[in-house]
Amino acid sequence: MRKALGGIGVALLMGLVGTVSASAQAPKAAGHLVVVKMVEVAGQQFRFEPASITVQPGDTVRWLQESVAPHNVQFESKPKGARLGGADMGGYLTSKGEAYQLVIDGRFPLGTYGYLCTPHGPMGMKGTMTVAASAP
Numbered sequence: 001m002r003k004a005l006g007g008i009g010v011a012l013l014m015g016l017v018g019t020v021s022a023s024a025q026a027p028k029a030a031g032h033l034v035v036v037k038m039v040e041v042a043g044q045q046f047r048f049e050p051a052s053i054t055v056q057p058g059d060t061v062r063w064l065q066e067s068v069a070p071h072n073v074q075f076e077s078k079p080k081g082a083r084l085g086g087a088d089m090g091g092y093l094t095s096k097g098e099a100y101q102l103v104i105d106g107r108f109p110l111g112t113y114g115y116l117c118t119p120h121g122p123m124g125m126k127g128t129m130t131v132a133a134s135a136p
């Protein structure tokens, strides 16, 4: 009898440990990876490609440097309640293959965000990111 109870106790303990490690390994929202390239479309003309993206909470947006001039991501318009903090203006990506990533977390309420590259925005290097609720 005592032996049987001891066995149950071990089984419960193992079940508990298993549950804890499983939830630690699998984040609740896996999310998608959305890539926006920073490209040169003509001599000294730079663009975000695609210029418009729609993402969902939990997604990761990766801006990928694919040109020769330094670029960054600076938000210029955002929905009410957005608290981007340091993500308001990203650092410069100076060499090909460099990337800047943002996870669409609680800082980004649903809505439309306008952003640009600080030096090239006035010349058309602008993008729009819409954060929309998850598909049903």
Ligand SMILES: [Cu+2]
Residues within 6 Å of the ligand: 046, 069, 070, 071, 072, 117, 118, 119, 120, 121, 125
């Ligand atoms: Cu730029």
